[in-house]
Amino acid sequence: xxxxxxxxxxxxxESSEQSFDIINPATGEPFAKCPDASRGQLDRAVAAARKAxxxxxxxxxxxRREAIANFAHGVAARIDQIGPVLTREQGKPLGQAKWEIGAxxxxxxxxxxxxxxNEIIRNDGKxxxxxxxxxxxxxxxxxxxxxxxILAAHKIAHGLYAGNTMVxxxxxxxxxxxxxxxxxxRDTLPPxxxxxxxxxxxxxxxxxxxxxxxxxxxTGSVATGKRVMxxxxxxxxxxxxxxxxxxxxxxxxxANLDEITPNLFRGAFLNAxxxxxxxxxxxxxDNLYEPLVQGLTKLAAAHRVGDGMDPDTEMGPLQNxxxxxxxxxxxxxxxxxxxxxTTGGHRLNRPGYFIAPTVVADATDDMRIVAEExxxxxxxxxxxxxxxxxxxxxxxxxxxxAASVWTEDYxxxxxxxxxxxxxxxxxxxxxGSEADMPFGGFKESGLGREIGSLGLASYMxxxxxKVPLRG
Ligand code: NAD
Numbered sequence: 012x013x014x015x016x017x018x019x020x021x022x023x024x025e026s027s028e029q030s031f032d033i034i035n036p037a038t039g040e041p042f043a044k045c046p047d048a049s050r051g052q053l054d055r056a057v058a059a060a061r062k063a064x065x066x067x068x069x070x071x072x073x074x075r076r077e078a079i080a081n082f083a084h085g086v087a088a089r090i091d092q093i094g095p096v097l098t099r100e101q102g103k104p105l106g107q108a109k110w111e112i113g114a115x116x117x118x119x120x121x122x123x124x125x126x127x128x129n130e131i132i133r134n135d136g137k138x139x140x141x142x143x144x145x146x147x148x149x150x151x152x153x154x155x156x157x158x159x160x161i162l163a164a165h166k167i168a169h170g171l172y173a174g175n176t177m178v179x180x181x182x183x184x185x186x187x188x189x190x191x192x193x194x195x196x197r198d199t200l201p202p203x204x205x206x207x208x209x210x211x212x213x214x215x216x217x218x219x220x221x222x223x224x225x226x227x228x229x230t231g232s233v234a235t236g237k238r239v240m241x242x243x244x245x246x247x248x249x250x251x252x253x254x255x256x257x258x259x260x261x262x263x264x265x266a267n268l269d270e271i272t273p274n275l276f277r278g279a280f281l282n283a284x285x286x287x288x289x290x291x292x293x294x295x296x297d298n299l300y301e302p303l304v305q306g307l308t309k310l311a312a313a314h315r316v317g318d319g320m321d322p323d324t325e326m327g328p329l330q331n332x333x334x335x336x337x338x339x340x341x342x343x344x345x346x347x348x349x350x351x352x353t354t355g356g357h358r359l360n361r362p363g364y365f366i367a368p369t370v371v372a373d374a375t376d377d378m379r380i381v382a383e384e385x386x387x388x389x390x391x392x393x394x395x396x397x398x399x400x401x402x403x404x405x406x407x408x409x410x411x412x413a414a415s416v417w418t419e420d421y422x423x424x425x426x427x428x429x430x431x432x433x434x435x436x437x438x439x440x441x442x443g444s445e446a447d448m449p450f451g452g453f454k455e456s457g458l459g460r461e462i463g464s465l466g467l468a469s470y471m472x473x474x475x476x477k478v479p480l481r482g
Contacts (some may be wrong), residue, residue: 012032012041012042012043012044013042013043013044014030014043014044016043016044016045016046016186016187016190016191016209017046017190017193017194018046018048018052018056018190018193018206018207018208018209019190019193019194019196019197019205019206019207019208020052020055020056020059020206020208021055021056021059021062021202021203021206022059022196022197022200022201022202022203023197023202024194024197025046025052026046027046027047027048027049027052028049029046029047029049030044030045030046030047031044031045031047031183031211032044032045033045033100033184033185033186033187034184034331034332035099035100035102035363036101036102036327036328036329036330036331036335036363036364037099037102037317037318037319037320037327037328037363037365038318038362038363039332039362039363039364040362042099043099043100043187045183045186045187045190045209046209047209047210047211047214048208048209048210048214050217052208053178053208053210053214053217053218053221054221054223056178056206056208057149057178057221057223057224058223059202059203059206060149060150060176060177060178060203060204060206060223061148061149061176061203061223062203063176063201063202063203063204064146064148064149064175064176066201067171067174067175067176067201067204068146068174068175070174072123072126072172075123075171075172075174076123076124076172078171078199078200078201078204079119079120079123079167079168079171079172079200080119080120080123081199081200082119082167082195082196082199082200082205083115083116083117083119083120084116084199085195085198085199086112086115086116086119086192086195087112087113087116089191089195090109090112090113091109092191093112093160093188093191093192094108094109094112095108095320096187096188096191097111097112097159097160097185097187097188098319098320098327099187099319099320100184100185100186100187100188101156101157101159101184101185101188101319101327101330102283102319102327102328102329102330102364103282103283103319103327104319104324104325104326104327105319105320105322106322107281107282107319108319111158111160111161112160112188114161115160115161115163115164116164118161118164118165118168118444118446119164119167119168121446121447122165122168122169122172122446122462122466122467123168123169123172124446125446125447125463125464125467127144127173127464127467127468127471129141129142129143129144130142132475134480136480136482137479137480138477138478138479138480139477139478139480140475140476140477140478141475141476141477141478142473142474142475143473143474143476144173144468144471144472144473144474145174145471145472145474146173146174146175146470146471146472147173147175147225147226147249147470147471147472148175148176148224148225148226149175149176149177149178149223149224149225149226150166150170150175150176150177150178150224150225150226150227150228150470151177151178151180151218151219151221151224151226151227151228151248152166152167152170152177152178152179152180152227152228152229153179153180153215153218153219153227153228153229153230153231153239154166154179154180154181154182154189154230154231155182155230155231155232156181156182156184156185156330156331157282157285157286157287157330158282158286159181159182159185159186159188159189160188160189160192161444162230162253163179163181163189163192165444165461165462165466166179166228166230166461167179167205169461169462169466169467169469169470170226170228170470171200171204171205172467172470173467173470173471174471175225175226175470176203176204176205176206177204177205177206178206178207178208178218178224179193179205179206179207179208180207180208180209180210180214180215180218181207181209182231183209183210183211183212184330184331185330186209189207189209190207190209192207193205193206193207212235215235215239216238216242219238219239219242219243219248220242220243220245222245222246224246224248225248225249226248226249226250226470227239227243227248227249227250227251228250228251228461228470229250229251229252229253230252230253230254230287231253231254232254232255233254233255233410233455233456236252236254236457236458239252240252240458249469249472250458250459251451251457251458251459251460251461251469252457252458252459253287253450253451253452253457253461254287254412254452254455254456254457255287255384255386255410255412255456256287256288256289256291256384256410256411256412256413256433256452256456257291257292257382257383257384257408257410257412258288258289258290258291258292258410258412258413258414258415258433258441259290259291259292259293259294259404259405259414259415259431260275260278260279260290260292260293260294260414260415260416260417260441261293261294261398261401261402261405261414261415261416261417261427261431262275262293262294262295262296262299262303262417262418263296263398263416263417263418263420263423263424263427264296264298264299264398265418265419265420265423266299266417266418266419267419268299268302268303268306270439271417271439272303272306272307272310273310274439274440274441275290275293275303275307275417275441276307276310276311277442278290278415278440278441278442279291279293279307279388279390279441280311280314280326280368280388280390281442283326283327283328283329283330283366283387283388284385284386284387284388284389284390285329285330285334285386285387286442287412287456288412288413288435288441288442289386289441289442290390290415290441290442291384291385291390292374292381292390292391292392292393293307293390293391293392293393294393294394294395294401294404294405295392295393295394295395296394296395296396296398296401297394297395297396300392300394303392304351304353304370304372304392305353307370307390307392308353308354308370311354311355311368311369311370311388311390312354312355312368314326314368316328316359316365316367316368317365318363326368326388328363328364328365328366329364329365329366329387329388330364331364332364334364334386334387335358335364335366337386337387338366338385338386338387338388338389339358339366341379341380341383341385341387341389342356342357342366342369342380342389344378344379344380345371345374345378345379345380345389345391348374348375348378349373350371350372350373350374350378350391351371351372351373352369352370352371352372353370353371353372354367354368354369354370355367355368355369355370355388355389356369366387366388366389367388368388369388369389369390370390370392371389371390371391371392372392373392373394374391374392374393375393376393376404376407378391381393382408384410398427402427402430402431405431406430406431406432408454409454409455410452410454410455410456411432411433411434411452411453411454411455411456412433412434412435412451412452412453412456412457413433413434413435413436413437413441413442414428414431414433414435414436414437415436415437415438415439415440415441416428416431416436416437416438416439417438417439418438418439421438421439424438424439425438432453432454433452433453433456434450434451434452434453434456434457434460435448435450444462445462446462446463447462447463447464448462448463449461449462449463449464449465449466450462450463450466451465
């Protein structure tokens with residue numbers, strides 16, 4: 012079993028006295044060991060980040076952009092090594108694992124092209140008032156298990172570009188590819204600028220309460236996000252929370268099903284549905300309801316599910332046993348209602364955490380599959396007769412991460428989009444992030460924004476300077 016993975020602390024490799032097993036979700040068996048960082052190791056990582064902060068924060072944006080680009084190139088050069096590790100620990104097909112790493116490298120560079128300029132907000136002959144931005148200090152970055160690399164890249168890009176230094180902790184389910192990214196940091200960034208430490212949930216708690224940390228960037232579940240916010244309040248750390256979603260897709264009565272059905276399918280089933288901003292419930296109008304159910308059923312039934320290392324695989328397993336059990340439980344609950352499960356509805360008869368892509372027709376608002384974030388390959392389709400009613404039902408949730416509207420009339424779609432309570436609403440698209448588009452949630456889907464100019468600003472402290480002018 013591979014056990015050569017190490018933390019990166021102050022630019023150097025470190026192992027730990029304790030370690031834990033990493034399970035391959037395609038087999039349910041452990042395949043590697045991961046070092047489990049102690050509290051002392053975290054203290055040293057934070058101290059290294061603090062020491063590196065002074066010189067790193069004094070570099071220009073251009074210098075930091077160049078260093079981050081070198082780091083991105085270093086990660087890209089190791090895509091053939093990191094890709095299979097990501098597939099084994101996460102479950103996603105190898106092509107999608109490599110896509111994730113490639114996209115992360117692209118975003119690392121593209122996000123550092125954004126500018127946040129100091130500005131003169133008043134110059135009236137009596138005073139000059141300047142708005143300037145300062146980096147915050149040490150960032151604790153915590154990521155989940157669904158997209159470990161690209162979500163880390165978003166935090167690294169703006170966290171470091173803004174002049175901060177970082178301690179990054181991946182999920183204990185998927186730490187290995189992130190530790191390999193940390194190895195690249197040893198060769199490409201000054202020591203202490205990017206530290207990567209692996210461990211259990213307790214390590215996350217130590218990070219968010221740590222007095223040496225100034226800013227927390229957290230991506231994960233709503234429940235943990237609330238704990239993070241409480242814990243960070245001890246020293247009033249700046250916090251962004253990127254949390255769960257229960258994204259609605261509203262299909263309008265003029266939509267072209269031939270065009271949109273494959274995109275809707277992808278938006279719901281990519282990464283086995285384990286995407287914060289996946290389509291989690293579809294509202295379809297009476298006139299398109301049955302053809303849409305049939306179209307999605309056909310795609311789901313033909314979708315090839317298997318081990319991500321098999322080149323024919325289009326969808327891998329659920330990432331861990333707990334998530335598998337949760338999704339199976341929601342499927343069993345759904346079966347108790349008057350619904351049509353038009354395809355799937357069962358696990359695959361093989362080891363590992365595989366669930367057949369599942370389409371649920373005749374779903375209604377009160378069912379768990381509609382009201383909860385299922386985070387798996389199960390898609391409920393709800394019927395509507397009145398668009399206002401569909402918008403009201405789409406908004407009737409404590410979540411508000413993303414949403415989509417599907418129509419031939421793009422401006423009509425944009426008008427409906429503005430009525431949906433979600434941080435991102437696409438017209439005729441769903442899922443994805445772009446370097447200039449701030450991302451985050453309404454309501455309990457999060458706090459603050461990452462990516463884009465708002466994301467960069469969230470890693471800095473604004474300061475106002477008022478200077479009297481001599482007449
Ligand atoms: P999770 O909340 O269980 O864990 C996320 C991270 O938090 C892990 O690294 C974990 O070790 C750490 N953690 C756990 N307890 C902690 C604590 N008390 N203090 C600090 N850190 C702690 O989430 P998950 O199950 O890994 O991920 C799935 C969830 O993440 C879903 O709800 C999904 O929607 C959400 N998510 C959101 C986004 C987004 O951008 N909004 C992106 C991806 C995933």
